[in-house]
Structures are given as C-alpha cells and as structure tokens.
Amino acid sequence: MSVSLNKFVAATGICSRREADRWIEAGRLTINGQIATKGNRVETGDRVALDGKLIGAQPDRVYLAFHKPAGITCTTDARDPDNIVDFLNYPDRIFPVGRLDKASTGLIFLTNDGDVVNEVLRAEHEHEKEYIVTVDRPYDDRFLERMAGGVPILGTRTNPCQVERLGKRRFRIVLTQGLNRQIRRMCKYLGYRVMTLKRVRIMDITLGDLPVGAYRELEGFFAGGH
Structure with missing residues (x-):
C-alpha cells in the first residue's frame, strides 16, 4: 500500500501537506536517494529524507489550544526571535494551524x-472563527451593517458575516473566511483603525479562561470528525 509523498511527510508531524509540496518543488525531499517530484508515492520500506536526513516514524498526535499574546509571530522560522514555537518551547515539534497577526x-x-x-x-468547510474587536473611535449602526454585509478588500468582497455591538467601540464578529488581515482591512476600508483584536473561538473550541501565554491539550478532538 502506498501513500502520496506530501501525505507521508505531513504524517511525520514536521509540516503540513502544503509545506511538503513546497519542499518537493525545492528539491529538498528524496525517496531512496532519488530527488522526489510531485506525484511521487511512498511504498512500505521506502527511505524518505529531507535535506539528506531520514524522516519517518509517526509521532503521537499533539493538538494544543494556545492563547497567543501580542508580539508573537505565528511562524516556525527560528530566525524570527518572536516565533510561536520557541515561545511555547513544547517538547515535541509542532506548528501553528493558520495564523493570527503579530499584534x-x-x-x-x-x-x-x-x-x-x-x-x-x-x-469550503466554512469553519467559524469569532473575534472581539476594539476600534479607534465610536461607530454607528451603519458601520455594523456594512461589516456584516460584505466589504471590498483584496480584489474581492468579504462574505456576509455575523456582527454584534458590544460597546461604543467594541464589537463581536464571526467569520467563515480567512483573508489576509481581513478584519483590519475591513475596518480600514470603512475609516476605522483596529486597536485590539482577540480571537475567542475556532469552530466549537473556545478560548475560555485560558491565561495569556498558556495552552491546553485537545487530545482526541480532531479525531472526532472536525
């Protein structure tokens, strides 16, 4: 039985399938000493290496919910002194799922x-992500209506979404999209600047009372079909 190379590499826990594809394109992966190409499959007993170093054994699965502080970058790049992996200092190799802006x-x-x-x-899975946002000045009902109805950014228009007033400058927003800096760009288009942005929920997992800079394990959560 064989599996696709990118799935094999992702299963070792060192990266996502997307990142594995980039490694294949860069010629960094080999199968039995031969430089791999897209579409290659891995058979039982094949020796797969990244930059000449064998990879393989599948580790125990790790799933963490982390309360990211401001100033931490959602990258595994060790050259970034504020990278999220070094901040957590978790004993196993892990990487973030998606990202939050540094601020x-x-x-x-x-x-x-x-x-x-x-x-x-x-x-296409349209998983909900919920945020609490504070902007630089009081907004009116028209602002909420326009945020909820869709705003033109990045050459497209944002999908309709849920927006709820929490105060003169604070609101709750639930997105099913993940455009780059989406909320900040939406607010900027409407003439507002985001002062604070906090994600409090992804799908049905909530931040709850998890302290800033702390994490909790989600063992078995994704095995449940999410």
Missing part, C-alpha cells in the same frame, strides 16, 4: 498533524 491575541491551534491544517483551513 493580535487569542486562540490558535498548534499540532504535529499535517492533515488537520487542511481540515481546519480549507475555505
């Missing part, structure tokens, strides 16, 4: 299961 706070998942990345992030 933003709140819930983010980390895992060593590359398949979860596709499951959570694929747009």
